[in-house]
Amino acid sequence: MIWVWVIxxxxxxxxxxxxxxxxxxxxxxxxxxxxxxxxEHYPWLVLLHAAWLIVIFLALPSPPTIYAIPLALxxxxxxxxxxxxxxLGSYWTTRIITLPGVPLVKRGPYRFLRHPNxxxxxxxxxxxxxxxxxWQVAVIFxxxxxxxxxxxxxEEERALTxxxxxxxx
Numbered sequence: 001m002i003w004v005w006v007i008x009x010x011x012x013x014x015x016x017x018x019x020x021x022x023x024x025x026x027x028x029x030x031x032x033x034x035x036x037x038x039x040e041h042y043p044w045l046v047l048l049h050a051a052w053l054i055v056i057f058l059a060l061p062s063p064p065t066i067y068a069i070p071l072a073l074x075x076x077x078x079x080x081x082x083x084x085x086x087x088l089g090s091y092w093t094t095r096i097i098t099l100p101g102v103p104l105v106k107r108g109p110y111r112f113l114r115h116p117n118x119x120x121x122x123x124x125x126x127x128x129x130x131x132x133x134x135w136q137v138a139v140i141f142x143x144x145x146x147x148x149x150x151x152x153x154x155e156e157e158r159a160l161t162x163x164x165x166x167x168x169x
Contacts, residue, residue, distance in 0.1 A: 004064045007071070007131065012053055014078075018085075022094040029091070034099040038155030042095055044148055052125060052141045059134050070130035077123045084109050084117045092117075096152070098159045115156070118149055 030036075085092050087108025091099075109116035125145045129137035 001064060003066055004060060004132065007066070007128075008053065008057055011128065015049065015053075019094065022092065025090050026093045026095055026097055029093070029097045029099055032099055034097045035159075037096045037098060037159035038152060039095070041148065041151050041155070045094075045152065048141070048144055048148055052128075052137075052145075055137055055141070056129050056132065056134060059129075059137050060132055061134075065133055067131055067133060070127050074124065074127045074131055077120055077127060080109065080116070081120050081124075084120060088117075096156045096159055098163065100162065102163065104160060104163050115153060118153060121145070122149070 026036075087110055088105055091097075091105060104110070113119055122142070122145060126138045126142045129135070129141070
């Protein structure tokens with residue numbers, strides 16, 4: 001049971017530790033003239049992620065089992081997550097913040113995908129419940145996440161259209 005707490009606690013602490021970093025980046029970007037897009041859906045995103053972790057914990061079987069393959073995949077996703085955050089640097093936030101006239105980042109995983117962070121989050125939402133054998137939680141939250149991301153990516157694409165022609169390597 002201790003490893004269950006370690007895994008879920010790590011994910012919760014990771015998410016909470018990212019918030020001050022994202023807020024600092026948001027404030028710095030806004031001070032440079034950035035604008036926020038899609039503010040209306042942001043509370044739904046926060047609610048989804050909080051509920052996801054809570055439901056994973058509440059749905060734990062007794063006794064809980066940890067499955068190695070999904071855990072290994074989740075660890076790989078965390079490495080990719082860090083690579084994405086490092087690649088975005090001071091542009092990484094949890095909100096859709098765009099700085100007009102500044103080229104989009106095209107380094108790191110952004111060389112290969114338009115939205116690698118969202119791809120990673122899709123994987124995390126699906127895989128972490130599978131670490132504990134909770135396939136129902138994986139399916140339900142994957143569907144809910146798809147709905148939220150549908151609106152979020154549409155808003156982000158709209159916000160970034162003017163900057164799409166510019167690149168930073």
